[in-house]
Amino acid sequence: MSRLYDTVVNAAQIWSEYESCLEVHAKMGIEEQTVRAYRFYEGDQWYGLESQNEELPVYNFIAPLVKYKTAMVAMNDMSISFSAPLAKERMQRVCAQLSRLAAQQWERLKMDTKCWDVVKASMIAGDSFVYFYDGAGSCQVLERTDVFLGDESNPDISSQPYIIIRERRPVADIRREAVNNGISKEIAMTIMPDEDSEDYGRDKCVSLLKLTLTDGNLHFSRSSKSVVYQPEQVIEGLDCYPVAALVSSRRRGSFRGAGEVTPLIPNQIEINRNLARRIVNAKLTAYSRLIYAGDRIANPKALTEVGTAIEVEGGSVNSVKDAVNYLTPSPMAPDAKALSEELLITSRQLAGAGDASLGSIDPTKASGTAIIAVRDQAAIPLNEQTAAFRRLTEDIARIWYRQWVVYNPGGICLPDGTSVSAGELDLLEPQIRVDVSSTNPFSKYAREQSLSQLFSMGHISFEEYVSALDDESSVPKSKLEQIIKSRGGKQNVGNQD
Numbered sequence: 001m002s003r004l005y006d007t008v009v010n011a012a013q014i015w016s017e018y019e020s021c022l023e024v025h026a027k028m029g030i031e032e033q034t035v036r037a038y039r040f041y042e043g044d045q046w047y048g049l050e051s052q053n054e055e056l057p058v059y060n061f062i063a064p065l066v067k068y069k070t071a072m073v074a075m076n077d078m079s080i081s082f083s084a085p086l087a088k089e090r091m092q093r094v095c096a097q098l099s100r101l102a103a104q105q106w107e108r109l110k111m112d113t114k115c116w117d118v119v120k121a122s123m124i125a126g127d128s129f130v131y132f133y134d135g136a137g138s139c140q141v142l143e144r145t146d147v148f149l150g151d152e153s154n155p156d157i158s159s160q161p162y163i164i165i166r167e168r169r170p171v172a173d174i175r176r177e178a179v180n181n182g183i184s185k186e187i188a189m190t191i192m193p194d195e196d197s198e199d200y201g202r203d204k205c206v207s208l209l210k211l212t213l214t215d216g217n218l219h220f221s222r223s224s225k226s227v228v229y230q231p232e233q234v235i236e237g238l239d240c241y242p243v244a245a246l247v248s249s250r251r252r253g254s255f256r257g258a259g260e261v262t263p264l265i266p267n268q269i270e271i272n273r274n275l276a277r278r279i280v281n282a283k284l285t286a287y288s289r290l291i292y293a294g295d296r297i298a299n300p301k302a303l304t305e306v307g308t309a310i311e312v313e314g315g316s317v318n319s320v321k322d323a324v325n326y327l328t329p330s331p332m333a334p335d336a337k338a339l340s341e342e343l344l345i346t347s348r349q350l351a352g353a354g355d356a357s358l359g360s361i362d363p364t365k366a367s368g369t370a371i372i373a374v375r376d377q378a379a380i381p382l383n384e385q386t387a388a389f390r391r392l393t394e395d396i397a398r399i400w401y402r403q404w405v406v407y408n409p410g411g412i413c414l415p416d417g418t419s420v421s422a423g424e425l426d427l428l429e430p431q432i433r434v435d436v437s438s439t440n441p442f443s444k445y446a447r448e449q450s451l452s453q454l455f456s457m458g459h460i461s462f463e464e465y466v467s468a469l470d471d472e473s474s475v476p477k478s479k480l481e482q483i484i485k486s487r488g489g490k491q492n493v494g495n496q497d
Contacts, residue, residue: 007187007231011223014210018164021148028152030256031145034125037261041066041124045272057275061344062264065351066123069260073385074119078393080106082401082430095430097414101404102397104415105137111396117141119389122248126257130392131165132242132399135407144256147243155255157245157395158213165209165243168194174207177222178229191224211241218242237406237426244395248385260351267347274340278332285330296323386436393434401430448473 025031039047041063046056082098084091106112114130118141121128129142142165150161157163171193178188194205205224212219218238222230247257290303297303298311303324312320404412404425411421448469455465466480 007183007228008226010221010228010232011226014164014208014221014223014228015225017150017162017210018148018166018208021150021152021164024152025145025148028254028256033262034143034145036265037125037259040265040268041261045268057272057279059271059275059340059344060268061271061348062261062268065264065348066120066260069382069385070116070120070123072382073123073389074116076386076389076436078115078390079103079435080393080397081433081435082397083433084428084430087428091424091428094414094420094424094428097416097418098401098404098430100415101412102400105400109137109139111139114139114141115389115392118246118392119385122246122257122388123260123385125261126249126251126259127245127247127255129243129245130396132244132396132403135403137400137403142243149255152255153253155247155250157243157255158240160241161212163211163241163243165211167207167209168204169207171203171205174205174224174229178227181230183227183229187227188229190226191229192226211243213239213241235406238402240399240402242399242403244392244399246388246392248388264347264351267343271340271343271347274336274343278336278340281332281336286332288329289327291325291327293323390434390436394432397432397434401425401432448475 039045040060043058043060043063045058045060049056080099080102082095082102084095087095118128118130121141121144125144127144129144129147130139131142132139146166148164148166149157150163154160171191174191175188178191179185191205193203207222207224209220209222216237216239218235218241219232220235221228221232245255247255248260249258250256251258292300292303294300296313298313299308302308302310310320310324312323405422409422411419412425413419451460451465451468454460455462460468463484466477466484469475469477469480
């Protein structure tokens with residue numbers, strides 16, 4: 001009876017907190033703004049309009065703008081570095097190995113791809129989240145509408161009173177987990193599908209993962225509306241939420257951010273409307289239209305048939321021009337087109353994504369250094385988003401470090417084959433630094449140009465030039481290495497004396 005009481009009462013309490021968060025989300029318009037932002041980004045910009053099966057035109061300038069800004073931020077290579085300047089020499093070597101371990105985990109989890117998703121979601125809607133749910137660092141990118149914070153006005157995620165993550169899961173899976181967690185089958189069978197489950201998939205219900213931090217320990221539980229099917233568990237020593245957030249252009253007095261799409265929607269709507277009006281006007285006035293006197297033409301269908309004779313009733317054949325004629329096309333006023341272009345160009349420029357920013361540069365007519373200078377100048381408005389991405393990477397590294405300590409009580413094996421105990425790691429408390437470097441094609445192009453110039457000026461030898469090339473450079477490094485070997489050059493051009 002006590003187990004049943006705790007399970008039901010705790011579930012009701014968590015559900016009440018969830019409903020309170022839903023009310024806050026509704027007041028902030030998070031769900032509505034997110035859905036609308038994604039519709040406009042994806043091109044569904046006439047949603048809800050009755051057009052009688054008419055396909056209305058869309059001039060979607062929002063999508064390339066978001067993709068550009070996403071690329072400018074996500075193409076920055078984030079390198080995690082652990083350090084402990086005041087520690088003994090051995091622990092400094094441990095920090096170096098932790099940096100290697102972080103690089104390996106970043107690659108294993110395909111974090112580059114996940115970070116692109118996180119950055120894009122943040123650009124579209126304003127913020128995005130990534131959740132690390134086990135000791136191996138396995139992660140999941142979360143929708144902003146599925147993350148509920150205990151205090152939406154607090155910009156610090158680590159000091160949130162609680163975090164609730166919403167999932168929609170099959171009822172059968174939840175019932176099975178409940179039984180495996182010691183819940184009786186009778187209680188598990190009270191977990192029922194949501195009334196609107198058919199809209200999201202059959203036989204599903206909302207599942208809530210609640211996270212809280214108390215006295216440096218992480219507490220978590222999972223529940224449906226009626227049952228806590230995974231009773232509260234404690235991960236001792238995990239003193240941070242395993243959730244990292246990327247917030248783009250944080251709103252004043254709120255944890256949430258403002259995306260790039262919502263402010264552009266009014267301009268996008270007006271551009272589409274103006275385009276539709278111009279197309280309708282062109283259909284009505286830009287083409288010549290046939291007119292004829294119905295009582296004078298015996299076979300009017302012949303007017304639209306090639307090579308068919310036209311029969312005229314009454315009068316002479318010479319008077320056929322009085323019965324058949326064409327309306328002269330009317331030129332369209334240029335103001336409508338000028339307005340559309342002005343809205344488009346001004347909207348992109350105010351958003352920091354003009355032609356130069358979007359890559360409208362011929363690389364064959366400009367040096368790599370000049371292109372990078374233009375790109376860096378255009379990227380200045382994105383420094384805030386880049387700093388937020390760097391902060392996200394630091395938070396990820398901090399979560400990983402705490403999980404390495406907590407989930408490996410016997411210590412961890414480092415990449416160089418040595419091991420370090422959990423106690424030593426816990427006492428280490430390393431400093432975390434994230435180095436940012438650009439990895440875009442123009443940066444590689446500039447490096448290759450610089451190497452070519454040094455070689456042409458005789459400052460480096462051919463072997464040194466080949467050795468300095470990146471493996472993925474546009475110049476075929478492997479072919480050049482074969483040429484050096486065939487000439488009897490050094491066997492390993494990568495190692496110069």
